Amino acid sequence: MKLCFLLIVMLASAASGAIEKRIVGGVSCKKDRQYHVQIESLQKGKSCGGSLINTRWVITASHCAQQLVKVTLGLNNDVSFFTKAWSFLKGSSKKLEQNIQINQQFTYKDEEGRDHDIMLIKLNEDMSAKLPTIKLPPVECQRPEPSQQVEVGGWGAKTADVTKAKKPSSLKCASTDITACGENDKPDDKYHSDESTTMCAHKPGVEACHGDAGSAVEYNNVLHGIIVSEPVDKCANPIVMLDICYYRKWIDETMLKNP
Template identity: 65%
Template structure:
């Protein structure tokens, strides 16, 4: 009986350890924070990313997360009761929380030379409730953050190769802006100019499925994670600085 009890403890411990690894490493549950987080999955399967709700109609993410028909899940970390969710389901509002978005509703930034950057705005089919929390853009002058500045990241990525399923909760972590190395850059398919920023903190890594998630500073959107590791998690997290795209964001949302 004693050996059997020890065996159960070992199995439970192993299961718990495995669960802890399948998300942004060095993280903890976001709790009531990051309710703007959006989960994005390709309709064909095999691709999973994060995103952020900017307002009732628009989501921001990394371009490589979409560029095809995707399923967008909103309110995944919404702090509402089971009763409220049930009422929403009966009213049909729950359908808004999972929308299928075609490529024509996805807008990728392109510079003056026509080169695409790894940042995208997704236009939803239906407006979300204004009660659903969204992340705000920087107010006033937006400047690139200096090294050692602490920023918040989050996601639902799995520590597994392509095809790994996201975890069931949004996980949050704090990391620090760092200098980018020569190999720290977005996918070669995309240009980025001076908008690339990096973050590094021992023990904090982004995993497969965390790309597209928001980088938050002082309560505002500061960047988008573009790291998309496949077999291992990324120790240096590569991001795009939102300051370089503020004018494009405003213009795109106004004209569409």
């Protein structure tokens, strides 16, 4: 019975994904971004992406959480339908969905106590070491230079009302180019940002949509940014992101202090 139910759900999801749009200008990620996670508010209305950086920690944008959220892992895993079905029947798939309390969410605060739009989420339990993660750059890293190509991805909906948007069937990936940020290219006013923390990327036809915030920005297959663009009534181009290199030491320190 469980197996039949799972088959129906997966087929329905695949059918609805054919008309859904996200990361405009992109193509299916296929086997890429298997580290991607989805973060959803349990109070509904908010959906974001995130990245698994090791067996216990996820990185995302702060505005994606700061409340009780559900984190779903393994959505883009390169495993067969039968493997997923067997995992479901054994009950181990439940581990891939975890409700995360606020006390397990860590937003970066600068020396003046201002929040930045970047967060680490500690999972309730360790994930399997076989689950793909994204590699972090070295502590003394440098951000990509202007005109350098970076990869973005996401599972966001193009429509503003995500409660009515159908769940897409696949993660979308696209390439875009690092560019200078404009005066209004920044996270929400609730969060501090300046030219030392914020990067932007622009390429005609490539946009981030509602639900893509929190997703990873890859450069040379390494995590170098977090999308913080949070468009409401239309998609965003340029795409605004935070520079991981600025926060690299904080990432290590936060995980060390909260084993």
